[in-house]
Amino acid sequence: MAGAATVDKALDVLFHLHEAGVAVGLTEIGRALDLPKSSCHRLLQSLVDREVVSRDEHGRYRPGLALLSLGIGAQRxxxxxxxxxxxxxxxxxxxxxxxxxxxxxxxxxxxxxxxxxxxxxxxxxxxxxxxxxxxxxxxxxxxxxxxxxxxxxxxxxxxxxxxxxxxxxxxxxxxxxxxxxxxxxxxxxxxxxxxxxxxxxxxxxxxxxxxxxxxxxxxxxxxxxxxxxxxxxxxxxxxxxxxx
Amino acid sequence: MAGAATVDKALDVLFHLHEAGVAVGLTEIGRALDLPKSSCHRLLQSLVDREVVSRDEHGRYRPGLALLSLGIGAQRxxxxxxxxxxxxxxxxxxxxxxxxxxxxxxxxxxxxxxxxxxxxxxxxxxxxxxxxxxxxxxxxxxxxxxxxxxxxxxxxxxxxxxxxxxxxxxxxxxxxxxxxxxxxxxxxxxxxxxxxxxxxxxxxxxxxxxxxxxxxxxxxxxxxxxxxxxxxxxxxxxxxxxxx
Known part of the structure; x- marks a missing residue:
């Protein structure tokens, strides 16, 4: 994956987690979005680093709280x-x-x-x-x-x-x-x-x-x-x- | 740019717009993040397509309202x-x-x-x-x-x-x-x-x-x-x- 396609995939991951409503594991995300586990993991790592996605104690992912300040900023x-x-x-x-x-x-x-x-x-x-x-x-x-x-x-x-x-x-x-x-x-x-x-x-x-x-x-x-x-x-x- | 580096750059753009607090033009974003205008434009296009970034009538960018539902989802x-x-x-x-x-x-x-x-x-x-x-x-x-x-x-x-x-x-x-x-x-x-x-x-x-x-x-x-x-x-x- 290169360039804008990668950003699209990262956004797919983010919206997938949002729509899931519960914490989701890596394998499940990869399967749902037809992404190799390794690419999926790299995308998630970038998102987790910025708290746009959070990883819980069981290694499952869900939308992170940095989105809340970004969202409230957008609203303001x-x-x-x-x-x-x-x-x-x-x-x-x-x-x-x-x-x-x-x-x-x-x-x-x-x-x-x-x-x-x-x-x-x-x-x-x-x-x-x-x-x-x-x-x-x-x-x-x-x-x-x-x-x-x-x-x-x-x-x-x-x-x-x-x-x-x-x-x-x-x-x-x-x-x-x-x-x-x-x-x-x-x-x-x-x-x-x-x-x-x-x-x-x-x-x-x-x-x-x-x-x-x-x-x-x-x-x-x-x-x-x-x-x-x-x-x-x-x-x-x-x-x-x-x-x- | 390839792979996770692109996602990092897209997140840089997003957080830059959040911190700016006002709508920002393409040239200004590219200069602030040391990104070629063309790459910057491609990143923004992906973000705008999902309403994570919004583009106003003067072609300036700011955080988009999709962030608000993502953020409130993270909170829930x-x-x-x-x-x-x-x-x-x-x-x-x-x-x-x-x-x-x-x-x-x-x-x-x-x-x-x-x-x-x-x-x-x-x-x-x-x-x-x-x-x-x-x-x-x-x-x-x-x-x-x-x-x-x-x-x-x-x-x-x-x-x-x-x-x-x-x-x-x-x-x-x-x-x-x-x-x-x-x-x-x-x-x-x-x-x-x-x-x-x-x-x-x-x-x-x-x-x-x-x-x-x-x-x-x-x-x-x-x-x-x-x-x-x-x-x-x-x-x-x-x-x-x-x-x-």
């Missing part, structure tokens, strides 16, 4: 996450339910941030996870307002649904993504000058459907629309390079 | 974090200050988890960060009770301090790590059978020193010792391979 580098974070915390506290920030990255919808409410039923997707476009409120908003259709091209709307979303400024899904869960999402806009604006993320509240009905659709929508507007203002009107 | 795979998480949340709420879980990994002390209290002054180290052994409460506990002296060999104690820590079962540092900050740490033990036990993490409360005095050393110590014992019980007495 996203201006929209920094701008929205205190607002997500406020809303999760005020509404008592889980609030998400979801963004289109590399043609996929990713959970950029999440603040859990104290509610018993908590929406499963974790920070950094990819969520599907079609049934989600975020997918609907990106399909209508988003910059790219690649990931959201499969989103289908009922009669007049897209028009309603456009008019109200928010999207709703009930039980379509996860049974028993209602999600209301609103766009976070960033001004790009001359009255134009970009959709930079979706802020969404997820709650068990009975609890969502108690809160009330219009109450939730009103709060989140105001909060997303504040996040957009904190982000500022001039689009700096990401990472600034 | 640590049994002591899973066992301690609800207890950290309880303590942060009850005491109103930030509670840390710190562990010795790869001969360094890492923040395994952290739950922030609502207090104004919040201790800076983030989840995944390395903390120094010498002045910290965690370093003192590992130096006395820990399995390895490699990272903690430099920890120095005042007259009788080690004996006091051993007797009381907790370590304290006031203003030694961060000016104005007091940290009280207690060991989290895991039973290994036949009455033996391993130090698997340190649970610590960090608060502004005046606030720490209000809470009271003995009150904080009593709460954390009981909480760490509960975390140890949740972890169970049989040491499974990490990642299980």
């Amino acid at each position: 580098g996203e201006p929209v996450i920094a701008a929205a974070r205190p607002i997500l915390e406020e809303e999760a506290r005020a509404l008592g339910e889980t609030v998400f920030l979801v963004g289109l990255r590399h043609d996929r919808l990713r959970v950029l941030d999440k603040v859990e409410g104290p509610g018993f039923l908590r929406a499963a997707p974790g920070v950094g996870d990819v969520v599907p476009a079609p049934p989600t409120a975020a997918g609907k908003l990106y399909a209508i307002f988003g910059p790219s259709m690649a990931a959201t091209g499969e989103v289908r709307f009922c009669d007049g649904e897209a028009e309603t979303i456009r008019r109200r400024g928010y999207a709703l899904n009930r039980d379509a993504w996860i049974e028993g869960l209602s999600v209301l999402g609103v766009p976070v806009w960033q001004a790009t000058g001359a009255g134009a604006k970009d959709l930079v993320a979706v802020m969404a509240l997820a709650a068990a459907s009975p609890r969502f009905d108690q809160l009330g659709e219009s109450e939730v929508a009103g709060r989140l629309l105001a909060s997303a507007a504040r996040a957009g203002e904190r982000l500022g009107g001039v689009r700096l390079g990401a990472g600034r | 795979g640590e049994p002591v974090i899973a066992a301690a998480r609800p207890i950290l949340e309880e303590e942060a709420r009850a005491l109103g200050e930030t509670v840390f879980l710190v562990g010795l990994r790869h001969d360094r002390l890492r923040v395994l988890d952290k739950v922030e209290g609502p207090g104004f002054l919040r201790a800076a180290p983030g989840v995944g960060d390395v903390v120094p052994a010498p002045p910290t409460a965690a370093g003192k506990l590992y130096a006395i009770f820990g399995p390895s002296m490699a990272a903690t060999g430099e920890v120095r104690f005042c007259d009788g301090e080690a004996e006091t820590i051993r007797r009381r079962g907790y370590a304290l540092n006031r203003d030694a790590w961060i000016e104005g900050l007091s940290v009280l740490g207690v060991p989290v033990w895991q039973a290994t059978g036949a009455g033996a036990k391993d130090l698997v993490a340190v649970m610590a409360l960090a608060a502004a020193s005046p606030r720490f005095d209000q809470l009271g050393e003995s009150e904080v110590a009593g709460r954390l010792l009981a909480s760490a014992a509960r975390a140890g019980e949740r972890l169970g007495g049989v040491r499974l391979g990490a990642g299980r």
Whole structure:
């Protein structure tokens, strides 16, 4: 193996360990990825040296904790996450339910941030996870307002649904993504000058459907629309390079 | 470049972007790491394909959000974090200050988890960060009770301090790590059978020193010792391979 192919293999190993969810032995990794044991061992050694992979007392491998500081660094580098974070915390506290920030990255919808409410039923997707476009409120908003259709091209709307979303400024899904869960999402806009604006993320509240009905659709929508507007203002009107 | 050296270079690129904290251009990365622009570009391409690195609209690079799900996966795979998480949340709420879980990994002390209290002054180290052994409460506990002296060999104690820590079962540092900050740490033990036990993490409360005095050393110590014992019980007495 030489050059970029080796890096690809090392990344295969890393993602394989991530997906396994439990510590995995060398032989098993080699077999799963069709890699000679010796190459596999060399790749792992480089990854272990930097704590990107950790080796336990039984000689099994799993993702290492250096990934955690790298990942949290990646999150901090996203201006929209920094701008929205205190607002997500406020809303999760005020509404008592889980609030998400979801963004289109590399043609996929990713959970950029999440603040859990104290509610018993908590929406499963974790920070950094990819969520599907079609049934989600975020997918609907990106399909209508988003910059790219690649990931959201499969989103289908009922009669007049897209028009309603456009008019109200928010999207709703009930039980379509996860049974028993209602999600209301609103766009976070960033001004790009001359009255134009970009959709930079979706802020969404997820709650068990009975609890969502108690809160009330219009109450939730009103709060989140105001909060997303504040996040957009904190982000500022001039689009700096990401990472600034 | 061939084999493991390429993986090392790819990891150099990744950690360089992490440490930069802002988006960095190709020329700059090549110069900083003494890499030809073409090799550097090939490495980055592999990393970008998997969202381990992201490329912004100006062609600059920074750590990508896939690292976030990898990192959170690594965190979930640590049994002591899973066992301690609800207890950290309880303590942060009850005491109103930030509670840390710190562990010795790869001969360094890492923040395994952290739950922030609502207090104004919040201790800076983030989840995944390395903390120094010498002045910290965690370093003192590992130096006395820990399995390895490699990272903690430099920890120095005042007259009788080690004996006091051993007797009381907790370590304290006031203003030694961060000016104005007091940290009280207690060991989290895991039973290994036949009455033996391993130090698997340190649970610590960090608060502004005046606030720490209000809470009271003995009150904080009593709460954390009981909480760490509960975390140890949740972890169970049989040491499974990490990642299980």
